[in-house]
Amino acid sequence: MFNAGFDIGxxxxxxxxxxxxxxxxxxxxxxxxxGRPEEVPALVARMAGELCEGLARGALESVGLAVPGSIDRARERVIxxxxxxxxxxxxxxxxxxRFPDAPVLLGNDADLAALAELHAGAFIGAQCxxxxxxxxxLGGGIIINGRLWRGGMGNGCEIGHTILDMSGEIxxxxxxGCAETRCAASALAREARAAARARPGTLINERTGGDPEKIDAKFVVDCARAGDAAALFVFDRYTDALSSAAASLINTLDPEVIALGGGLSGAxxxxxxxxxxxxxxxxxxREHARIVPAVLGNDAGMLGAALLYDDDKK
Amino acid sequence: MFNAGFDIGxxxxxxxxxxxxxxxxxxxxxxxxxGRPEEVPALVARMAGELCEGLARGALESVGLAVPGSIDRARERVIxxxxxxxxxxxxxxxxxxRFPDAPVLLGNDADLAALAELHAGAFIGAQCxxxxxxxxxLGGGIIINGRLWRGGMGNGCEIGHTILDMSGEIxxxxxxGCAETRCAASALAREARAAARARPGTLINERTGGDPEKIDAKFVVDCARAGDAAALFVFDRYTDALSSAAASLINTLDPEVIALGGGLSGAxxxxxxxxxxxxxxxxxxREHARIVPAVLGNDAGMLGAALLYDDDKK
Known part of the structure; x- marks a missing residue:
């Protein structure tokens, strides 16, 4: 049997x-x-046709869909x-x-990336x-008892919108004060832009030629590695925040592993x-979660979507 | 069969x-x-003797112990x-x-209070x-999949030490910025003392006769109910914080119910x-956890301790 996974980005x-x-x-x-999202179902069906060419009828067990967004509790609609x-x-x-013979399942892409890490990446063998x-x-997915956690009421999880800095930004x-305001890669870039405006003599300014649009998270990391004080300052604030988010998860859920994914984890x-x-x-x-890079990269959502059917049966 | 529970306070x-x-x-x-904690085991055995007077041998299925503290992952030692x-x-x-015939089990009192609420209180019928x-x-206990959550690594949970206000107090x-610095009942009293010092003309000062030691959480609530501006200000800050803690739990775990216990919940x-x-x-x-008062009060830890054996078997 085969399972198809689609990561709709x-x-x-x-x-x-x-x-x-x-x-x-x-x-x-x-x-x-x-601009024509209503064409996605037909496109997915056509792509599935290509994927399944030559397969026996009934060999496709399920079709999973990963989307970057919120999904209703019945997992029918993209809210x-x-x-x-x-x-x-x-x-x-x-x-x-468009798939009379195979169940179609829907999930959030960050959730499904966590599921993929469980089956084939950083979370192999983990229960939590x-x-x-x-x-x-700041996206996130949680594994509990060796399964994807879908929320106690079916709402999923939005770790990025746990509150970390009540006195911070909106x-x-x-x-x-959502964790996202401090821990998203974009937060690192935003704070670097503010720091660069405040301190004109920094390496950040020198390298951008004064164009703040050139500042992204990787740029900040590069400047920090090069020893620029402004970049080091915002990077230090960033690791303060990310470690606080990690510690909060440890002190609530006590997971065995916390994996960091996304481009910035390449630092x-x-x-x-x-x-x-x-x-x-x-x-x-004293003994708490290992903190490791996510393994699967760009294909995580696609693989997670293909795994949804199996995880649902557990 | 009978189970004994001890709440060791x-x-x-x-x-x-x-x-x-x-x-x-x-x-x-x-x-x-x-000052003689080493006498607790003998005392518990003597108390169990009284509890079990007249019971047939073998009628005591388990002995559970609730302690206000941290417990090792093997649940053997009070750290x-x-x-x-x-x-x-x-x-x-x-x-x-001292109990050759019945297993003895150890748990954290806040965890066990949550377990008690699951069996006989605010959490009846809930899975999360x-x-x-x-x-x-700020204590706390989590129910997941209809069982007491003991942490993914067996460390339990310390919701009070999730970080809520990174720019706040130590x-x-x-x-x-731990949630405890803002959401404990003692935080409400502490902030009221500070507000009273800063603003001498308040009802808080009038009622205490200038003795800040008289300010506890209930006192602040009473002054706030009476319309005192300083008390209302700190109470508003307190509900800001408590709602942020609740929302963080909702956005991570999406529980069906959040119960608030402790004396202050009597407000x-x-x-x-x-x-x-x-x-x-x-x-x-849109649809999220109900927020309700805890039901069981002072006996929650004792009942939870008696329930530990049964929960362990699940």
Whole structure:
């Protein structure tokens, strides 16, 4: 039997066909139909057709869909996926209509990345683990008792919107002090832009030629590695915040592993060493979660989508 | 069959004998042997003897112990229970020596209070629920999948030491901004003392006659109810913090119920109405946890201890 997983992103849709051992046997990519999200179901069906070419009828066990957005408790509708243009869209049913023989399942991409790490990445063998994805936002997924945690009421989880800094800045969601305001990769870039404005003589300014748009998280890491005081200052504040988020998860859930994903996690020990050291000081327990890089990268959502059917049966 | 539960507190030890339906059939109380914690095992054995008088041999299924402190991952030793004077003390084994026929189990009192609420209180029928105990500290216990959550690594949970206010005050644990620094009942009293010092003309000062030691959480609530501006200000800050803690739990675990316990929860709707309203605004989900008073009060730890054996078997 085979399972298909689709990671539906703002720029493109990636589809993968996986065998029973989670090996990727075929993949297809298509650009996202910008401005025409209602075309996604037909596009997914066409991509699935390509993936399954030559397969026996009934060999496709399930079709999983990963979307970067919030999903209703029945896991039928995409409530909001701003990058895709889905708002209260019944995506599961619209795709299901095109697959009479295989169940279609819907999940949040960060959740599904955690599920993928459980089966084939940083969480193998773990019963309890947390993935934090450091990107434009702060995404996350939780594994509890060896399964994807879908929330006690089915709402999923939004670790990025736990409150970490009550006296801090207002989040895009409207609440003051969400972890996302401090731990997203974009927060590092935003604070570096502010620091650069405040201190004109920094390496950040020199390297950007005064254009703050050139400052992203990787740029800040590069300047910090080069010893720039302003970049080191904001990077230190960033690891303060990320270690506080990690310690909060440890002191609540006590997971065995916390994995950091997203581009910024590529900074390696320059990021992980201070985060581990600061988390150790803030953790209530002597023995606590390992903090490691996520393993699966860009294909995590696609693989997680293919695993949804199996995880659901547990 | 019967189960015995002991709640070992800093001022006294309460023991209860419960039948298979969790009815309390007998109870005993003894003062805590101040300064001689090593006498606790013998005292517990003597109290159990009283509880079990007349019972057939073998009718005692288990003995559970609730302590206000941290417990090692093997649930053998009390790592620290400052109010009791236990430091790395092998309490379970010391008590077990005196009970050849019944297993002895050890738990944290806030965890066990949550377990008691699951069986006989605010969490009946829930699969996922969180108890927050508003006292000198901020205690808490988590129910996941209808069982007491013991942490992914067996460390339990310390919700009071999740970080809520990174730019705030330093906690007794040494970390800046723990939820306990803002949400413990003692935090409300501490902030009221500071407000009273800053504004001499307040009702707080008038009622205390200038003695800040008279200010406790209940006193602040009384002054706030009476319309005192300083008391209302700190109470508003308190419900800001408590709702942020609740929203963080909702956005991570998405529990069905959050119960507030401890003396301060007796403030009723004066506390619950603003906490619910503010939590609603900070929650990521339209439908989210109910926020209710804990039901069981002082006997929760004792009942939870008696339930440990049964929960362990699940």
């Amino acid at each position: 703002g720029s493109h849709i990636a589809g993968g066909l996986y065998d029973a051992r989670c090996n990727l046997v075929r993949r297809v990519d298509e650009p996202f139909p910008q 909001n996926a701003y990058n895709l243009g889905f708002h209260d869209f019944p995506l599961r049913a619209r795709v299901q209509e 683990a947390v993935l934090l994805t450091l990107g434009t936002g 989040c895009t969601c409207g609440v003051r 390696g020990e320059f990021l992980f060493a201070p985060v581990r050291e600061k988390t150790r000081k803030k953790s209530f327990y | 800093g001022s006294h030890i309460a023991g209860g004998l419960y039948d298979a339906r969790c009815n309390l059939v007998r109870r005993v109380d003894e003062p805590f042997p101040q 620290n229970a400052y109010n009791l004077g236990f430091h790395d003390f092998p309490l379970r084994a010391r008590v077990q020596e 629920a969180v108890l927050l105990t508003l006292g000198t500290g 906690c007794t644990c040494g970390v800046r 009723g709707e004066f506390l619950f109405a603003p906490v619910r309203e503010k939590t609603r605004k900070k929650s990521f989900y």
